[in-house]
Amino acid sequence: MASKHLGNQTVALQSPPYIAATACVVGKKEGAGPLKAWFDFISDDSYFGEASWEKAESVMLKQCFGIACDKGKIAPSDLQYIFAGDLLNQCVSSSFAMRDSGVAYFGLFGACSTMGEALSLGAMCIDGGFADAVCAMTSSHFCAAERQFRLPLEYGGQRSPTAQWTVTGAGAVILKNGGGSGAHITHITTGKIIDAGITDAGNMGAAMAPAAFETLKAHFEDTERSPEYYDAIITGDLGRFGHNVLMELFDREGLGFPKTFTDCGVLIYDRPRQDAHSGGSGCGCGAAVLSGYILHNMLEGKWNRVLFCATGALMSATSAMQGQSIPGVCHAVALENIQEV
Amino acid sequence: MASKHLGNQTVALQSPPYIAATACVVGKKEGAGPLKAWFDFISDDSYFGEASWEKAESVMLKQCFGIACDKGKIAPSDLQYIFAGDLLNQCVSSSFAMRDSGVAYFGLFGACSTMGEALSLGAMCIDGGFADAVCAMTSSHFCAAERQFRLPLEYGGQRSPTAQWTVTGAGAVILKNGGGSGAHITHITTGKIIDAGITDAGNMGAAMAPAAFETLKAHFEDTERSPEYYDAIITGDLGRFGHNVLMELFDREGLGFPKTFTDCGVLIYDRPRQDAHSGGSGCGCGAAVLSGYILHNMLEGKWNRVLFCATGALMSATSAMQGQSIPGVCHAVALENIQEV
Numbered sequence: 096m097a098s099k100h101l102g103n104q105t106v107a108l109q110s111p112p113y114i115a116a117t118a119c120v121v122g123k124k125e126g127a128g129p130l131k132a133w134f135d136f137i138s139d140d141s142y143f144g145e146a147s148w149e150k151a152e153s154v155m156l157k158q159c160f161g162i163a164c165d166k167g168k169i170a171p172s173d174l175q176y177i178f179a180g181d182l183l184n185q186c187v188s189s190s191f192a193m194r195d196s197g198v199a200y201f202g203l204f205g206a207c208s209t210m211g212e213a214l215s216l217g218a219m220c221i222d223g224g225f226a227d228a229v230c231a232m233t234s235s236h237f238c239a240a241e242r243q244f245r246l247p248l249e250y251g252g253q254r255s256p257t258a259q260w261t262v263t264g265a266g267a268v269i270l271k272n273g274g275g276s277g278a279h280i281t282h283i284t285t286g287k288i289i290d291a292g293i294t295d296a297g298n299m300g301a302a303m304a305p306a307a308f309e310t311l312k313a314h315f316e317d318t319e320r321s322p323e324y325y326d327a328i329i330t331g332d333l334g335r336f337g338h339n340v341l342m343e344l345f346d347r348e349g350l351g352f353p354k355t356f357t358d359c360g361v362l363i364y365d366r367p368r369q370d371a372h373s374g375g376s377g378c379g380c381g382a383a384v385l386s387g388y389i390l391h392n393m394l395e396g397k398w399n400r401v402l403f404c405a406t407g408a409l410m411s412a413t414s415a416m417q418g419q420s421i422p423g424v425c426h427a428v429a430l431e432n433i434q435e436v
Numbered sequence: 437m438a439s440k441h442l443g444n445q446t447v448a449l450q451s452p453p454y455i456a457a458t459a460c461v462v463g464k465k466e467g468a469g470p471l472k473a474w475f476d477f478i479s480d481d482s483y484f485g486e487a488s489w490e491k492a493e494s495v496m497l498k499q500c501f502g503i504a505c506d507k508g509k510i511a512p513s514d515l516q517y518i519f520a521g522d523l524l525n526q527c528v529s530s531s532f533a534m535r536d537s538g539v540a541y542f543g544l545f546g547a548c549s550t551m552g553e554a555l556s557l558g559a560m561c562i563d564g565g566f567a568d569a570v571c572a573m574t575s576s577h578f579c580a581a582e583r584q585f586r587l588p589l590e591y592g593g594q595r596s597p598t599a600q601w602t603v604t605g606a607g608a609v610i611l612k613n614g615g616g617s618g619a620h621i622t623h624i625t626t627g628k629i630i631d632a633g634i635t636d637a638g639n640m641g642a643a644m645a646p647a648a649f650e651t652l653k654a655h656f657e658d659t660e661r662s663p664e665y666y667d668a669i670i671t672g673d674l675g676r677f678g679h680n681v682l683m684e685l686f687d688r689e690g691l692g693f694p695k696t697f698t699d700c701g702v703l704i705y706d707r708p709r710q711d712a713h714s715g716g717s718g719c720g721c722g723a724a725v726l727s728g729y730i731l732h733n734m735l736e737g738k739w740n741r742v743l744f745c746a747t748g749a750l751m752s753a754t755s756a757m758q759g760q761s762i763p764g765v766c767h768a769v770a771l772e773n774i775q776e777v
Contacts, residue, residue, distance in 0.1 A: 099565045100516065104540050106566045147758050175441065176626065183752065184525040186545040187760075190629055190750035194763040199445050199626035201553060202750070202765075204527040204545040212542060216557060223564020224440045225447045285517065285540035288531055409531035409543070411524065413584075417488050419528075422535040424543075 099222075102317030104284050104310070111279035111433065112221040115228070115271040116167025117386035120159040122237065122263030125375075125383065128364045133387030134264075135162050141238060141263060149183055152236035152265075156181070156192040159265035160232060163386075167269045174198050174269070175226035178213035180205060181234050181378050182261075184243065188234050198230075207303075207332045208286065209233040210266060210382040211405025211426030217270050218280040218428070227272045234265035235377030244412055245296065257298040259334045259360060259376035266382025268390075278393045278401075282429035284314040288409065290422040296415045300337020300360070300373055303406040306423030307333060308344040310404060314427050322353045326398035329389060330425070331381030331405035332360040334374035359384035381405045390430075399432040440563075443658030445625050445651070452620035452774065453562040456569070456612040457508025458727035461500040463578065463604030466716075466724065469705045474728030475605075476503050482579060482604060490524055493577035493606075497522070497533040500606035501573060504727075508610045515539050515610070516567035519554035521546060522575050522719050523602075525584065529575050539571075548644075548673050549627065550574040551607060551723040552746025552767030558611050559621040559769070568613045575606035576718030585753055586637065598639040600675045600701060600717035607723025609731075619734045619742075623770035625655040629750065631763040637756045641678020641701075641714055644747040647764030648674060649685040651745060655768050663694045667739040670730060671766070672722030672746035673701040675715035700725035722746045731771075740773040 099106045118135050126137030136158065143151040143158070156179075164171060177196060179189035180203035193200055205212035213231030220226045238248060240261040246252045270280065289309050293302035307330050315321060322328060333341060338358045345352040359381045360374035385403055392398045404427040410419065440447045459476045467478030477499065484492040484499070497520075505512060518537060520530035521544035534541055546553035554572030561567045579589060581602040587593045611621065630650050634643035648671050656662060663669060674682060679699045686693040700722045701715035726744055733739045745768040751760065 100567070109565075149754055149758065150760075180545055182526070184754060185523070185547065185750065185752035187750070187752045187755045190763055190765075191755065191760065194629040194631045194750075197628055200629050200765060201557065201626065202545040202547075204521055204543040206526065206543075216542065219561060219564055219566050223560055223566065224450075225560050225564065226441070285542065287538055288535040288541050290535045409526065409528070409535075411526035411528045413490055413525060414528045414532065417490065419491075419532065422531055424531075424541060 105317035108222040112270040113275035118162035119383040119386040148239040152188040153191040156234040163267035206407030208405040208407030232267035233378040235379035261377035262380040264379030264383035266386035284427040286424040300334040302421035303423040304340035306425040310425040332376040334360040445654040446658035449563040454616035459503035460724040460727040489580040493529040494532040497575040504608035547748030549746040549748030573608035574719040576720035602718035603721040605720030605724035607727035625768040627765040641675040643762035644764040645681035647766040651766035673717040675701040
């Protein structure tokens with residue numbers, strides 16, 4: 096077994112990379128929610144000045160990348176790699192956003208778990224000696240996702256109570272090597288694909304919760320840490336229903352479920368007031384909440400140890416139509432405040 | 437700059453991982469082509485016993501993974517990570533193929549460059565000390581790709597001379613740490629996204645050739661190697677037209693273009709006899725030719741140094757319909773025979 100491997104699914108980084116800069120850009124609805132103070136830019140225009148929602152998503156992600164570079168005083172040419180992906184078919188939001196960046200590009204598909212996957216691979220890349228600075232980023236757009244995965248918006252269909260609202264948002268995190276202070280990525284637990292047999296594309300939280308459970312269980316076993324080690328344990332986009340399923344899974348196994356567990360999809364909207372049903376979802380949900388609210392709380396020292404567990408549902412409209420169940424995956428990264436030495 | 441970085445886009449591995457096993461599974465047309473002797477399994481049934489082409493692709497990839505594990509005498513539980521992706525929307529071929537594997541899973545989207553990307557990240561993961569054994573794999577299926585990207589097969593449309601034939605095929609490569617003999621991954625040159633403004637989805641070779649050119653140029657500059665260093669330099673799926681564009685780009689820059697340059701899309705079909713127009717394409721094209729023909733030639737010592745340059749077009753049917761041009765990317769890995777010490 097390789098030296099950095101702890102147990103089955105976790106690696107401990109020898110030289111934990113630190114978070115040098117973050118940015119998040121969201122739409123109007125997200126900007127009217129409880130986390131509005133922590134977003135870098137809130138667009139009133141869901142088209143972001145473009146002629147289609149797909150182009151809008153791409154422009155939003157590009158803008159987010161620009162803000163991250165700006166905040167970190169890092170030129171794109173200082174980055175060795177970009178790790179990016181999104182929900183659109185063939186991940187066109189990310190590749191079109193980065194086509195002029197001039198940076199070596201690794202395209203990812205982890206569905207809504209993309210931010211966890213990008214941070215994992217980016218951090219491993221730095222710790223492995225292959226890069227000094229990388230950017231991890233992702234996006235989602237409500238209108239582009241709805242028409243691709245579910246129904247045309249114009250149809251005006253009723254949404255089930257378990258349905259989630261795809262976040263219009265993008266997040267970007269620049270990771271750097273070396274002795275910066277603040278939040279560092281110390282451990283990575285990479286998810287296996289878990290298929291619990293859920294077939295309802297209107298209940299993605301339930302499809303992803305078993306994957307979150309398995310990754311969290313593996314993380315605690317591999318690191319010999321208890322959930323209490325962390326000031327906050329935050330899943331990506333389970334929403335209220337999925338979060339409840341996760342709590343039930345922990346209960347069934349007789350494991351404690353501390354109050355520090357929460358979910359970006361629960362946090363991002365004032366659900367009843369904003370008619371967001373079960374809560375937020377999408378790659379941009381975890382990415383924007385991490386890049387804003389979570390890392391702000393770490394910067395302020397309110398939280399010093401956070402386990403960020405990005406969750407994803409690995410299905411397509413075609414697989415759903417062909418009667419396939421919805422496999423889930425969850426990639427966890429441990430973020431810990433370390434003082435500069 | 438990190439210690440393993442050479443120049444701008446290339447890393448040199450300190451402990452090059454070796455190729456412990458490979459497998460390739462293809463369809464009937466590929467099995468009737470000039471490379472038939474090197475495929476592990478040729479299916480007469482393009483449905484692979486399934487009810488849809490998407491499910492067929494997934495089953496083909498799963499079968500390919502099983503053969504690779506079998507040939508390498510490696511249980512899936514001995515692998516720390518799987519790196520996989522494909523062309524289907526939301527990469528469902530890969531995630532459904534691997535949903536029962538029980539292995540930590542990194543989903544990738546590199547379009548037809550996926551095998552290059554998976555080998556790059558897998559090798560970096562091993563060299564970085566995060567894993568002892570990983571599997572890199574990908575697939576494509578002619579029928580699933582045609583209806584997703586172009587026209588329903590039933591339409592029976594004429595194909596332009598520049599059109600390529602998406603390979604029905606899968607390839608899997610198991611990489612391991614340590615002193616095995618044979619082909620090792622020694623250098624990795626990761627591609628930037630290059631958009632030359634091509635908008636014809638029936639001429640993907642021309643869209644990808646500029647990306648191949650930029651990655652090759654970066655590789656030679658970064659490593660201070662000349663093309664003559666390699667016994668073979670093989671792009672993934674430029675096809676005949678794309679290959680000619682690449683030769684022209686080298687000519688224009690006054691760089692030599694040795695006879696050792698070829699392309700998996702040119703090699704896989706007997707083009708006039710098999711009505712394959714410009715040649716093969718798809719994730720499975722480079723992956724199956726690498727896993728069979730190329731690595732067989734290395735095993736036999738016919739070639740000792742090969743530069744495998746997987747090419748991809750990062751477009752979707754939606755981006756094409758919205759008038760977007762086709763960005764390309766190319767990820768190169770240097771494979772070198774090293775004797776066990």
